[in-house]
Amino acid sequence: MNRRFQGWIILLIFLLATYSPPVSAEGQIEPVLLIRLTLKPQVTLRGLGPITLYYRSEKDLAEKPHFSSASWQKVEDAAIYHQLSWQVTMVDGQLILHSEQGDLITGDLPILLHNSGSGFELNGADYPGNLILWPDADEGLIILNEVGLEDYVCGVLGSEAYASWSLEALKANAVAIRSYTIHSLGKHDAFDLCAENHCQVYRGLPQAAVFRAAVTATAGEVLTWRGTPINAVYHSSSGGRTRNNEDVWCGLPLPYLRSVEDFDHDGRNYQWPNAYLCSVEELAHGLILPGEQALQVTPIPSVNGERVGFWFGGTSGGRGLKNEELRRLLGLPSANFRVFCYPEQTEITQPIVLPPGASLLFVGTGSGHGVGLSQWGAAALAARGYTYQQILRHYYGTEVDWENYATAVR
Ligand SMILES: [Zn+2]
Known part of the structure; x- marks a missing residue:
């Protein structure tokens, strides 16, 4: 056991799990993302399966600390019994995990909690994949979720859309989210995306099965233009007409972000609540x-x-x-x-x-920046019988193509 982690409590189940990236139905490797979570302290953590612990000796979060990198070392003979609930805090540079039974794990090095696919519960929400707890001297406790692309798209869809929307509207949102995600992978340095509006809201896996159905039905599909995944920005409601990207942000006009008529008039966010x-x-x-x-x-x-x-x-x-x-x-x-x-x-x-x-x-009128896909407009078009492809072509233009992420990501 590493001396920097004195006080590990060796609990019940220990499974030697080997890591393998998710594989899509076509046998292609699915991208694995690192998402920085935003969780209200005090963070409550529970494994939904047996957890194996890893640590690394570098303290600087300088590059993406994927589990597949060689830097993580297993804490021998240590595992967290998954039925226990743990409180996670950081005090004086020390990471502290305190279980409901009084067990204590503490150290000043980053740790990775790995399980064999069952995920975690964090502050009452389910998160798939691995979890990294990084005690950062400047920013405090940084929590990263290492998650496969499809699970992440499902989580964002559940956070950014409504289960009451029809399946075609949710499928259109899923393809937009997946495309935007792949386009945005370089947005942050030490992780891929944050879990807030700056990137996309991500609050773990949703409960409603319709979100997973929309993601599965469009698995791997991204929109491309000239062979590259597009910056498929989206917003809640344009207020009647979407905007050209160059009228809203800096940059050259993009052919797939043109102003088009919207159909969001009956949407929940069409009218501002007040002046x-x-x-x-x-x-x-x-x-x-x-x-x-x-x-x-x-x-x-x-x-x-x-x-x-x-x-x-x-x-x-x-x-x-x-x-x-x-x-x-x-x-x-x-x-x-x-x-x-x-x-x-x-x-x-x-x-x-x-x-x-x-x-x-x-x-x-409207809600959001007004560029790209209008979510309430997409819901209205789906209610009129539009397919998700027709919805996407309405908002992103007829020049966009479809590709599978495995061939679109270089
Ligand atoms: Zn961000």
């Missing part, structure tokens, strides 16, 4: 133009004449923001909004000067 008011002072502070009493407000049009943002100017300088940047700055539901002077309630379509004491009133 949003922002004073000149609040806006100037948020724009890092503090102290400005009045602001010049100028709409920025796209090449099509559609307003895609605003220029805000003061005596100390100015700053242009796209609608999506304003959404993020002010916490608005979507980037699809109209802006009015308040209290006059005149819409801002021409340059104006917002006087001291005035405010901007934001009124809008």
Whole structure:
């Protein structure tokens, strides 16, 4: 036993498990991802099968610590009995696992909990694959879930979609999630994706069987353009029409992220729950133009004449923001909004000067950035009888192709 892990409690079942990556129905190796989880402390952990422990001597989380790498070493003669519930914390650089029976595991090195396929329960939710507990000096306890692509897609689908949507809508979402996942694998350095909106929301495996059915029915399918998996971004509800990628973010126009009509009008997130008011002072502070009493407000049009943002100017300088940047700055539901002077309630379509004491009133529809697949629009199209392929071609265009991940991933 490694001396750095004094105090291991050797419990009941110990199985020598050999690791083998998941294999798809076609016999192709399935990609294995590392997802950084976001869990509320105190984390409660329970194995859903026998767990074998591994450790590694490096403390820096510098590159993806996959189980398949040679750095993990088995803690001999140690296993965690899977019926026990453990509290996981980090105190003074020490990782502490404390069982409901009073057993204690502690150490300052990263550990990996491996089981033979039954997964874990974390704060009441089921997670497949392996678990890595990494005591990081700067960030505290980092928890990584090493999970096969298909299980991960199922988890994201259950977190980002509704079980009440029809199967074709869920299949369209599954292909979009899988495509976006593979496209995004380089988004973080030491792991593949985080479990929040920055990448995709992932809260473990869902309970409803319909999510797994949608993933299985589309297993391995990704959308490609010119042979490369596309950045298949998606959002809840566009508010009537999706957006061109270059109107929302920086970058060149992508042929598969064009503005198209949406069918989300009856969706749950079509209407904003309320309007949003922002004073000149609040806006100037948020724009890092503090102290400005009045602001010049100028709409920025796209090449099509559609307003895609605003220029805000003061005596100390100015700053242009796209609608999506304003959404993020002010916490608005979507980037699809109209802006009015308040209290006059005149819409801002021409340059104006917002006087001291005035405010901007934001009124809008939709939820999310508005680019790519609209989830509520997809649900409406599926209810009209569209297949998942037709739904995907509506939102990503007719130039996209389908490929299996094993051939699409290089
Ligand atoms: Zn992320």
